[in-house]
Amino acid sequence: MKQKESGCCASKHQKMERFLEISLLMLLFDKKGYGYGLIEQLEDFGFTSEDLNIGSLYRSLRKLADQGLVSSVWEDAGQGPKRRVYTITAEGKDELHNWIPILKERKSRIEQLIETYEKKSSDTQGDKK
Template identity: 50%
Template sequence: MKENSSIFCQNKNQPTERFLEVCLLLLLHEKDDYGYGLSQELPFFGFSDNELNVSTMYRILRRIEKIDLVESTWEESGLGPRRRVYRITEKGKEELSKWIVILKNRKLNIQKLIDRFERPDHYNHLEE
């Protein structure tokens, strides 16, 4: 069982903050970047100051590097500490594509729940 688990990327959990992982992959799909720079793009996806935990973000970056979704090198900035600049790999791009499919589904399921909450009449015929 669970052989149709393509819906689960890597057969792992899908905690919400996996969404952060996908956001990072998307941003790195657009262009190479480093942690601090990425953190400034994240409010676009709803991770505003209060909601972004930078520890979590840096941890995710290290984790997805370990599983070869991204690669990194150190670069001198001249205007502050060194930056670890990340680059998405082919494997990372494939992972991103799979996540897009999952997220489309997730969005639909959320919509279903909202509809059912706001228009209960459409589902009442199930009552006995």
């Protein structure tokens, strides 16, 4: 039967690629932000300049906008070029809310993998080496 595209958190498959999108929604949850400026804020979620690609960032923001999860306006920054400033929508907040249980499940799956490894590797501790 599958859960089909139920509007929320579409895509039954648990892809980690979406981690960036979720992180962006999280950052925008309580205050607006713009692409370039969000980069350093993403460090709070473990993104480093090495593994964060600027192109992917802008594409993700566009994708979120296309889905209606954020809205954007051009704002004059006073200093430097204008910025496309993003604000989360009510739909975006719903989407984020719906992602939480999925994140929790994913977390427990990772936990189980770690626990399984620790159990298995201690069982074979008396091996060679």
